[in-house]
Amino acid sequence: xVMQPDVLLVEDSDDDVWVTRRAFQRHQMxxxxxLASTGEEALRYLRSSLESGNGHPQRPRxxxxxxxxxxxxxxxxxxxxxxxxxxxxxxxxxxxxxxxDSDIQDSYRLGANSFxxxxxxxxxxxxxxxxxxxxxxxxxxxxx
Amino acid sequence: xxxxDQILVRAAGPAEPHALEPSASADxxxxxxxxxxxxxxxxxxxxxxxxxLWLPLLVCAAGSVLSVLAGSAIVSYETRQLKTTxxxxxxxxxxxxxxxxxxxxxxxxxxxxxxxxFGTADKREWQAEAEQLMQRSKAILAVEWDPKVTALVHETVxxxxxxEALGGDPSFHVARTEAMNAxxxxxxxxxxxxxxxxxxxxxxxxxxxxxxxxxAVLDPAILIExxxxxxxxxLSVAVGDHVLYQRGELGERSEQxxxxxxxxxxxxxxxxxxxxxxxxxxxxxSRLPRWIVLAGLVISVLLAGMVRLGQLTxxxxxxxxxxxxxxxxxxxxxxxxxxxxxxxxAALQEEKQGLKQENRRLRDEAQARGEEVVHQDSxxxxxxAFTYSVSHDLRSPLGAILNYAAAMSEDCGDKIGExxxxxxxxxxxxxRSAVSMMDGLLVFSRVGRHELxxxxxxxxxxxxxxxxxxxxxxxxxxxxxxxxxxxxxxxxPTLLRVLVTNLLSNAFKFTRQTEGPKLEVGGYxxxxxxxxxxxxxxxxxDMHDAGRLFGVFERLHGSxxxxxxxxxxxVVERIARRHGGTVRAExxxxxGATFFVSFPQRRPAx
Numbered sequence: 001x002v003m004q005p006d007v008l009l010v011e012d013s014d015d016d017v018w019v020t021r022r023a024f025q026r027h028q029m030x031x032x033x034x035l036a037s038t039g040e041e042a043l044r045y046l047r048s049s050l051e052s053g054n055g056h057p058q059r060p061r062x063x064x065x066x067x068x069x070x071x072x073x074x075x076x077x078x079x080x081x082x083x084x085x086x087x088x089x090x091x092x093x094x095x096x097x098x099x100x101d102s103d104i105q106d107s108y109r110l111g112a113n114s115f116x117x118x119x120x121x122x123x124x125x126x127x128x129x130x131x132x133x134x135x136x137x138x139x140x141x142x143x144x
Numbered sequence: 145x146x147x148x149d150q151i152l153v154r155a156a157g158p159a160e161p162h163a164l165e166p167s168a169s170a171d172x173x174x175x176x177x178x179x180x181x182x183x184x185x186x187x188x189x190x191x192x193x194x195x196x197l198w199l200p201l202l203v204c205a206a207g208s209v210l211s212v213l214a215g216s217a218i219v220s221y222e223t224r225q226l227k228t229t230x231x232x233x234x235x236x237x238x239x240x241x242x243x244x245x246x247x248x249x250x251x252x253x254x255x256x257x258x259x260x261x262f263g264t265a266d267k268r269e270w271q272a273e274a275e276q277l278m279q280r281s282k283a284i285l286a287v288e289w290d291p292k293v294t295a296l297v298h299e300t301v302x303x304x305x306x307x308e309a310l311g312g313d314p315s316f317h318v319a320r321t322e323a324m325n326a327x328x329x330x331x332x333x334x335x336x337x338x339x340x341x342x343x344x345x346x347x348x349x350x351x352x353x354x355x356x357x358x359x360a361v362l363d364p365a366i367l368i369e370x371x372x373x374x375x376x377x378x379l380s381v382a383v384g385d386h387v388l389y390q391r392g393e394l395g396e397r398s399e400q401x402x403x404x405x406x407x408x409x410x411x412x413x414x415x416x417x418x419x420x421x422x423x424x425x426x427x428x429x430s431r432l433p434r435w436i437v438l439a440g441l442v443i444s445v446l447l448a449g450m451v452r453l454g455q456l457t458x459x460x461x462x463x464x465x466x467x468x469x470x471x472x473x474x475x476x477x478x479x480x481x482x483x484x485x486x487x488x489x490a491a492l493q494e495e496k497q498g499l500k501q502e503n504r505r506l507r508d509e510a511q512a513r514g515e516e517v518v519h520q521d522s523x524x525x526x527x528x529a530f531t532y533s534v535s536h537d538l539r540s541p542l543g544a545i546l547n548y549a550a551a552m553s554e555d556c557g558d559k560i561g562e563x564x565x566x567x568x569x570x571x572x573x574x575x576r577s578a579v580s581m582m583d584g585l586l587v588f589s590r591v592g593r594h595e596l597x598x599x600x601x602x603x604x605x606x607x608x609x610x611x612x613x614x615x616x617x618x619x620x621x622x623x624x625x626x627x628x629x630x631x632x633x634x635x636x637p638t639l640l641r642v643l644v645t646n647l648l649s650n651a652f653k654f655t656r657q658t659e660g661p662k663l664e665v666g667g668y669x670x671x672x673x674x675x676x677x678x679x680x681x682x683x684x685x686d687m688h689d690a691g692r693l694f695g696v697f698e699r700l701h702g703s704x705x706x707x708x709x710x711x712x713x714x715v716v717e718r719i720a721r722r723h724g725g726t727v728r729a730e731x732x733x734x735x736g737a738t739f740f741v742s743f744p745q746r747r748p749a750x
Contacts (some may be wrong), residue, residue: 015544022551097540099586100532101594120543121576125550 004058005034007133010042010077011066011095016118020064023126029133034060039072043080050086060090062136064129065112067096067103075106082111089143091136095129199455204448211440215433222433226401226421233374234405234419240371241381241407241417248284248360248367249345251277256349256358259289271296283367285342288359290324290351306361309337310344320344320359327355331411333362334386340365341388364388364415378420381407394420528593535585542582545575581697584711587642588696591718596636603640603676604630607665610644614652623655623680628666633674633743635723643719646712647678647739654682654701654737673725673742681736685729693729716741 007024011017017035024033034057036042042063049059063081067074074094081087093114094107107115119128255277259270274287274296285306286297297305310316316335323330323346333343343362348355368381368389378392378400394400400420407415549572557565604627615622633640648663655661658681667676685693685700692698694717697710713727716739720727724744731737 013540013544015540015547019544019547019551097543098536099590101590118540118543120539120579121546121550121572123550124554125547 003031005032006058006061006137007032008034008036008042008045008060008063010036010039010063010069010074012037012069013066016066019126020129023124023130024133026124026127027130029130032133032137039069039074039077042077043072046081046087046090061140061142062091062093062133064093064095064133067094067098067107075103075110078107078110078112091140091142093132093136197452200448200452203451204444207444207447208441211437211444214440215437218433218436223401227403230377230401230403230419230421233377234403234417237371237373237379237419238405238407238417240373241368241415242409244367244371245409248281248362249347251281252284252287252345252347252358252360255287256347259358260349260351283363283370284360285363286361290356290358306337306342310335310342310361316344320346324357324359326357329411331409331413334364334383334388336386341386374419376422378422380418381415382418383413383415388415392420392422394418395423524592528589531585531589532593535582535589539579539582539586542575542578546572546579549575581711584715585696588711588715588718591639591642591715591722594636594639594722596639596722598634599637601633601635601637601640603633603644603667606637606641606644607648610641610648611663614645614648618652621656621661622652623658623661623663626662626664628664630665630667630676631669631674634745635743639719639722643716643741646716647741650712650739651678651680651682654684655680656682658682669745670742672745674745675740675742677738677740679736679738684731684733684735684737686733687731690729690731694727 007029009017009020011020017037021030021033021035024030034045036045042065045057046060046063049057065074065077069077074096078092078094081090081092088111091113092111093116094103094112095116095118096103096107097118099117104115114132116128116132122128255270255273258273262269270289278284278287278296286295288295288307295307297307310320313335316332319332323332323344326346327348329348330346331343332346334341335343340363343364344359345362346357346359349358350356364381365388373379373391378394380390380394381388394402400423403419405417405419407417409415549568552560553565553568553572560568607625607627607630611622611625648665651663655663660681662681664679665676667674669675683701689700693700694713695710696714698714699710717727720741720743725742727739727741729737729739
């Protein structure tokens, strides 16, 4: 059964996208991952998902958001999401290579649900992202 | 009033042997008072007794002397002025007389020329000329042309014509006969006639190829009278004992200022001009000093009177003050109080000034330090930003290498064989250690950028918590902890926790091979510092390497045995330094190491 994607990964780095997609595929969840390589693209995708009917994607149940994006920065995407009434409650996990205090503080202040530093060197690369996604997809109880 | 003091003395000290002699007894008692006040009292006593008369007299005498000196100075100045004027007058008068005489002579020469041109036939012609000359000159009393020819005479002396009167003088007769026969100019005289003195001037004239003489009788008094003479002077012209002309009465030379000048008439004749200022006209100049002296004397006397009056008034007011002795004493007390208060105020002001200066100095210092700190901060901030971005940006590609290596080993591990997997593991290992170093750098830079927020920190609690945390991960192989005294410290709690964590994990790491690992943490206050020590019985290190201990990426032990990126102790050092403190280490290789961290004690409420 082909599932509609319900995880949105906002990431411009091909390497990170490759690792994450591979991790999802490892768990037969490859088709649940949607991709946006810029902030603008992410916002377009999200707005479209709010509409019902054919041709519109399903609303994501979690967004993995990189902060270091070309053009619109990750924090700006987050701010716009939280300013929009219909996107306000979509869970956002900031996934960043930064561990800068100010980035962490800004993310939470703007309404991020979680802040996770990117990890490298694990035996199973990207596995941690799948674990986080599982939490939001299987354990977390969203607003109906 | 001296007696008042003496009475007092006698009344107060009859038992004293000095009291027998009044004047001797007064001084020792006064010696108790300050010397100045004793002098003051003597002065007032003197004034009270009416003072002495010699002060006004002195004033009077000084004034008189001064006015006389002023008067004489004016006199000497005036005299100098007058002398110069008189000398000028005499000289100019003498020159005027000389030029007048020269004109008479040239007129006579002109007459001689006319006579020689017209000859004897035109007698009327040159006689008319002579008439005109005599009328113009007045000083020429008679003209003769070679006595045998003719003579024109205007003046008579006591009924006799002037020439006849002269002829009565035998010496004149001889001289004029000689002069008439000479061929040079001759000036004879003076010859006294009744009421006047005369000269006769002989001028040679070439007539009919013969030298003849034309002679003229001159009255010097008339000649001099015709010269405009200086007004306001008495003067006389004389030759030898003969006074030729006199205007006014000459005074005695010792009394009157006198100036003489010589009148040179040529032809061997010199007259003497004597000039004196006319005492009737020039007395004003000499009166001024007299007036000044007089006025000075009057003023001196008046001044003396005023001084005397002042003395009396002063002593009167002093007596009034003395009689009001109680009030005076009170006044003095008040004055004393005032002085004391003033001195206190002055001291306070001085103190305030000093504080102000100190304040200013401190402020300047603080500002200078602040500027320095701001500058250093900006440099440090730049370096921090650089460190951060380098470590951050390098981290991603290194992470990608790790990830691809892992993916390759996962997907193609069986295809690349034993060697391939070995290389892959080494690639991943290198990348991992690079990532680890980047992480260390990030921590290090974060410590540097962290904004210091000081608070009272319970070090014992932090050590306990961190130890427990680390021990949990060690599965019971943690070193045994003993804690000594652990005084609190003013520090940033977050950074202090990082510091303790790094030092404890260091101790954990290097006691791993030790039998019965032990860890002791304690602290003490030493001078103005709070010192903490972290002692372990681990592998220690060679003290030769102590200098490298706190450098970034410095490792004294192999990374295969002891993991880590060589940043931990650099972070510790940095945290201590940010608090103004220091870190040092002592160790014996194989026996253990002790790390000392000292923090300066901060002044309360600083």
